[in-house]
Amino acid sequence: MSAHVTVVGLGADGWVSLAEPARALVRSAATLLGGRRHLESVPAVKGQDRVIWPVPLRESLASTLEGRRAPVVALASGDPLLSGIGTTLLDILGAERVTVVPAVSSVALARARMGWPAETTTVISLVGRDTRLLVPALAAGRRLLVLSSDESTPAAVAGLLAEHRWGDSRLVVLGDLGSPTESRVEAVARSWNVTDVPRLNVVAVQVRGTGPGWAAGAVLPDEAFEHTGQITKRDLRASALARLSSAPGQLLWDVGAGSGSIGVEWMRAWPTAHAVAIEPRADRAALVRANAQRHGVPSLEVVQARAPDALRHLRRPDAVFVGGGATTPGVLDGCWAALHTGGRLVVHGVTAETEAVLLERYRRHGGELVRLHVERAEPLGRFTGWSPGRAVSQWSVTKGAS
Incomplete structure (x- = not known):
């Protein structure tokens, strides 16, 4: 049986974002798992086994964890339960074998930058998912925070909005939130031509236009x-x-x-x-x-x-x-x-x-x-x-x- 796993969330600025209790968890780990970027962002620890997430992740995760030296710590981005590895680990291992130590999520940072209260904002994850998952959320006046897969997601979102007659929607791409290289670029969906987008980004969408109004909750014609x-x-x-x-x-x-x-x-x-x-x-x-x-x-x-x-x-x-x-x-x-x-x-x-x-x-x-x-x-x-x-x-x- 695989060991208990503690999942530690990292901000975009990596090690410097961690409070001392979280740093102590990382330093004390006999096995440290994460993506290459995460593992390279924390100081080396003598004798610590460092393991990059397997591919395909879900299918290989149980065998990857089997027999690992404890304590086992996994690194994640921001809130590990926000379209993150924490959710996957809970599904596979169960809540009794997973502890989550979150950092400030990209969603919280994005809302702060936009001045959007949580109760007025809908969050949609497109991380490894079809862009069309946005469609049920499209209605005039809605505020959407879209978690991007990569630098291509903003253009795909803009194209989908234009396709569904929501081309007047305002898009704000917030890149590398919480890091020294944090960026912001803004444009209207129908005229989107931004090419320099960070791989790590969240897209804030203020939905505007003359779309069909087929948002979730309405029975379709x-x-x-x-x-x-x-x-x-x-x-x-x-x-x-x-x-x-x-x-x-x-x-x-x-x-x-x-x-x-x-x-x-x-x-x-x-x-x-x-x-x-x-x-x-x-x-x-x-x-x-x-x-x-x-x-x-x-x-x-x-x-x-x-x-x-x-x-x-x-x-x-x-x-x-x-x-x-x-x-x-x-x-x-x-x-x-x-x-x-x-x-x-x-x-x-x-x-x-x-x-x-x-x-x-x-x-x-x-x-x-x-x-x-x-x-x-x-x-x-x-x-x-x-x-x-x-x-x-x-x-x-x-x-x-x-």
Whole structure:
């Protein structure tokens, strides 16, 4: 079993930023781990083993730590729990085997430089991640602090903002925060042409422009999705999402995903939410992937297979939406059996046969059974009339609820 690990955060100015108690931890370490830059920033200690983080990190970390001489200290940037190695170590070793000694984070320094209180600022990490993760946060007036992967991130952020009609947004790139070489450069997204950007930087974004206003929390219009008609329409989607109740870290199965609109909306609500879209048709599975990319949830998983067989090897969900296929033998039974206690199931049906199935399930498990009718105003000669859509039966239930 690997030893207990103490993670010490360093400021951009390295050793000089550390208080004496943190310095003592580093000096007393028999094994000191970190990136090359971190290890070179602290004084040499006779007899100390110095180990550079392995690549790939997560997959190799446990074996790298195995058998190391104690005490083991790891060096990190700023707050190790802010998109840092501290989070990874906690995931792998558990909280009882990791101690974190943070320094002032780059986020705290960036807020101080910008004069932005914490409660008015949203932090988004793009460290080793897709730039499109910014998309759900884009809304007029928002203040974003973007943790960059490297010197290319500011230009990528500016390009994404311009692409989504937020080109008037103000970008401030804060480089090497807390170091003697700290820098600041400012420009508007649409005219971004800055080339000299430090590798270590945070991008402060004041969102401005005429973008679509598709920030997380708003149910998207139907035209926001690519689809071939197989889509849970906006009003019905809002009703389903209200009952599915997306929550941080929770997993949704979207069975018979079609365009993937339910899974996309679920993940947009919380950055740490997860979703699996189960869709047997290749063309529709491709649409789900495209919509996930477009709306900034690229980690939405797509399983191109048919339920219930596709469900057997998936992680158990916290919520399930069945948009089609409720009459297929084994689908509802598989979903119900997989749900955790307290999990939510929402099923939509438009045929008499599906209604009969939902009525039987409602009698067996309880919950709520409603019929949803939506009518839209459309031209009727010189006047305006109501055009009714197909009625949808919706059964929703919480597993284990009395």
